[in-house]
Amino acid sequence: MDTALPEPSADEAAHAARLADEIRREIAATGPISFARFMERCLYTPGLGYYSAGRMKFGEHGDFVTAPELGNLFARCVARAMAPALRACGTDAAWFELGGGSGAFARDCLLELQALDALPRHYWLLEPSADLRERQRTCLREALPAVLLSRCVWLDRPPEQPWAGVLFANEVLDALPVTRFTVRDGEIFEEHVGVSGNGAFVRSDRPADPLVAGAVRHLERQLGREFADGYRSEVLPQLPWWLEAVAGEQTRGAALLFDYGYLRREFYLPGRRDGTLLCHYRHRAHADPLILPGLQDITASIDFNALAEAGIGAGFEPVLYTFQSDFLIAAGLDAVFATARANAAGEAERYALAQQVKRLTLPGEMGERFQAMLFVRQLDPDGVFTPLLAADRSARL
Numbered sequence: 001m002d003t004a005l006p007e008p009s010a011d012e013a014a015h016a017a018r019l020a021d022e023i024r025r026e027i028a029a030t031g032p033i034s035f036a037r038f039m040e041r042c043l044y045t046p047g048l049g050y051y052s053a054g055r056m057k058f059g060e061h062g063d064f065v066t067a068p069e070l071g072n073l074f075a076r077c078v079a080r081a082m083a084p085a086l087r088a089c090g091t092d093a094a095w096f097e098l099g100g101g102s103g104a105f106a107r108d109c110l111l112e113l114q115a116l117d118a119l120p121r122h123y124w125l126l127e128p129s130a131d132l133r134e135r136q137r138t139c140l141r142e143a144l145p146a147v148l149l150s151r152c153v154w155l156d157r158p159p160e161q162p163w164a165g166v167l168f169a170n171e172v173l174d175a176l177p178v179t180r181f182t183v184r185d186g187e188i189f190e191e192h193v194g195v196s197g198n199g200a201f202v203r204s205d206r207p208a209d210p211l212v213a214g215a216v217r218h219l220e221r222q223l224g225r226e227f228a229d230g231y232r233s234e235v236l237p238q239l240p241w242w243l244e245a246v247a248g249e250q251t252r253g254a255a256l257l258f259d260y261g262y263l264r265r266e267f268y269l270p271g272r273r274d275g276t277l278l279c280h281y282r283h284r285a286h287a288d289p290l291i292l293p294g295l296q297d298i299t300a301s302i303d304f305n306a307l308a309e310a311g312i313g314a315g316f317e318p319v320l321y322t323f324q325s326d327f328l329i330a331a332g333l334d335a336v337f338a339t340a341r342a343n344a345a346g347e348a349e350r351y352a353l354a355q356q357v358k359r360l361t362l363p364g365e366m367g368e369r370f371q372a373m374l375f376v377r378q379l380d381p382d383g384v385f386t387p388l389l390a391a392d393r394s395a396r397l
């Protein structure tokens, strides 16, 4: 194990061993499993996966911090930016949040939408982790008045009836299981995970099936060059179907997705020969996903060109692609910060607010590494998103 990582406690080690045993049994039955399947098992195995078990993941005492966990400025700005879209969608509008984490975003977004008199009729949450669903329920029950709580509904699957409103996800795409590929002698291999003689998980490459090979060849065509021998990276071949599945019944409205990532030409830079995959364990980042199963987050950056393509394929019109910092500033961060500062109880709170703004917006923090992509469907973006559109950088795509 990487010696720089903190040692897991005895309970954690036992937890990881239980999940490792389950995965080893699957591999014994089927042969090496795809890396995407391995990642899915590590993150989402019921009761044992990183997102499905009870450990604290978000925040200063977890493994990483997300924008909504820093404080309420992010959610309040997003609510302000999207309120006109909700109003344009009428009194039955819904806000549909994917992967709500601890519930902090839903709480702060609903409170801000109430203050703006732009509440949606429904606030739907789709959360695959039973543990996180429970945390979200507790968070919202403790913080929201009944009139807001009654709008919150946890869905088991995307809506199957036509609906209008806003689809929202922060840092969900980076948690989707990725396919890892390598190019060798002009042939594409998909990375699999097997078990060595001593029981450790090991990488095992197999010729890619047509879906994965097709996705990699598509990248090469778009980039206008072939990947060099030994080049290794990730791709999300399922992204178009995933987006279609979550937004297929949305008839009108907007979809707003935040995540960390790159333009395609930056994601697949010739020099980035080992992809973008990262693991997080107690605020340490490292690159070995085959250790600490169930204890660490495994994530990969987003190819924003792939997201734009998937959105168009799902019937959306892309209208904005920009840095998180520019999005928040265009959405009124200055005014939100000024009000919060004026209402702060004391110097410590004012200092924390200033720190929050820095984390959200500085280029070396979340400001530029995190980006926003906004799509519309049957909605004229002019008028609805006017201040935001000035921040658009989609010409870079």
Ligand SMILES: C[S@@+](CC[C@H](N)C(=O)[O-])C[C@H]1O[C@@H](n2cnc3c(N)ncnc32)[C@H](O)[C@@H]1O
Binding pocket: 051, 058, 066, 067, 068, 069, 098, 099, 100, 101, 102, 105, 126, 127, 128, 129, 132, 169, 170, 171, 172, 175, 176
């Ligand atoms: C990195 S966390 C981000 C949580 C939260 N959005 C935030 O910003 O704090 C990823 C979240 O996405 C959820 N998730 C993963 N796959 C998902 C899927 N296919 N559909 C919806 N949510 C998913 C995870 O369970 C988790 O809640």
